[in-house]
Amino acid sequence: MTDMVINNDEARLNVTWSGQNGDLQDPVFFESTDGDLRAMVTEAVQNGDVPGIDADPNADFTDFVVDRFSATGDEDWNKIMVRPKTPFGA
Amino acid sequence: MKKQFQNQLKEAKKYTRNNKMMEAGVLLDKKGEVLYWHLPNNRSGGALPDSVDLWSVFWENRNNISGFAHSHPGFGRTGPSHTDITTFNAVESGLGIKLDWWITSGDSMVLVRYNGPGRLDYHRMDVTMEPDWVIQLRALSGYETLNNADIEFASFNGGVTLDPNGPNAGTKYPNGTPHHPVNNLEDVQKIANIRGFDRIFLK
Numbered sequence: 001m002t003d004m005v006i007n008n009d010e011a012r013l014n015v016t017w018s019g020q021n022g023d024l025q026d027p028v029f030f031e032s033t034d035g036d037l038r039a040m041v042t043e044a045v046q047n048g049d050v051p052g053i054d055a056d057p058n059a060d061f062t063d064f065v066v067d068r069f070s071a072t073g074d075e076d077w078n079k080i081m082v083r084p085k086t087p088f089g090a
Numbered sequence: 091m092k093k094q095f096q097n098q099l100k101e102a103k104k105y106t107r108n109n110k111m112m113e114a115g116v117l118l119d120k121k122g123e124v125l126y127w128h129l130p131n132n133r134s135g136g137a138l139p140d141s142v143d144l145w146s147v148f149w150e151n152r153n154n155i156s157g158f159a160h161s162h163p164g165f166g167r168t169g170p171s172h173t174d175i176t177t178f179n180a181v182e183s184g185l186g187i188k189l190d191w192w193i194t195s196g197d198s199m200v201l202v203r204y205n206g207p208g209r210l211d212y213h214r215m216d217v218t219m220e221p222d223w224v225i226q227l228r229a230l231s232g233y234e235t236l237n238n239a240d241i242e243f244a245s246f247n248g249g250v251t252l253d254p255n256g257p258n259a260g261t262k263y264p265n266g267t268p269h270h271p272v273n274n275l276e277d278v279q280k281i282a283n284i285r286g287f288d289r290i291f292l293k
Binding site for chain 2: 060089090
């Protein structure tokens with residue numbers, strides 16, 4: 001459940017940083033670009049605005065990726081996750 | 091664990107297309123033992139693509155992991171790519187811990203660790219005492235199916251084998267070996283010239 005009011009064109013934005021995980025306090029537009037979303041979480045984590053994540057002025061999400069999950073029967077609202085990328089290449 | 095590995099090896103070989111090496115990965119716990127084999131269906135000989143499933147495994151085991159190993163194609167000393175290093179940094183930043191990043195080739199291994207001070211300053215060290223799981227990682231990577239010149243040369247037993255009544259024609263390996271003799275003299279001559287043999291075995 002969430003206390004946020006999330007419209008159909010919005011999403012809950014979840015971020016992982018330094019072993020901690022939390023949601024931004026305000027919903028974001030679901031169609032926001034990856035770059036805009038990374039900028040939002042960078043500012044929020046640097047300022048300590050994400051509940052559950054300690055402020056880190058050096059937070060850098062350059063190599064994090066954005067996963068988008070549309071609302072389903074299990075989840076009533078869209079969800080976006082910003083998490084570390086995991087590809088490896090020779 | 092042995093049975094689990096054998097099942098995974100069987101599954102992995104399904105995805106080892108065209109007898110080519112395919113990169114594989116393994117997550118290691120704090121005792122250095124295998125926690126999870128990373129063998130996605132979309133892996134290739136040059137890459138393990140981004141995987142939300144792999145990240146989930148990292149996250150769920152974050153209190154009990156020591157590192158991650160993956161394979162690179164070919165033989166000899168290898169090293170991290172830019173993709174590797176930026177992934178190392180991203181995962182460590184997300185987890186809030188530093189990890190050991192092992193990379194193996196077909197016959198060599200290195201260990202990569204953050205060395206600082208820059209975000210992407212990682213240091214590579216040669217590994218002389220290889221962990222036990224490397225054998226499994228290499229098997230799951232399919233190195234044994236590579237066209238290794240030494241293995242191919244040895245498999246001819248010193249000459250080209252001819253079986254006039256056999257089904258094999260052409261010079262493509264393993265044709266001309268005792269297990270796949272060629273059925274015509276023209277191919278025998280070509281293979282002998284390519285490989286440098288001066289002996290013919292009649293089967």
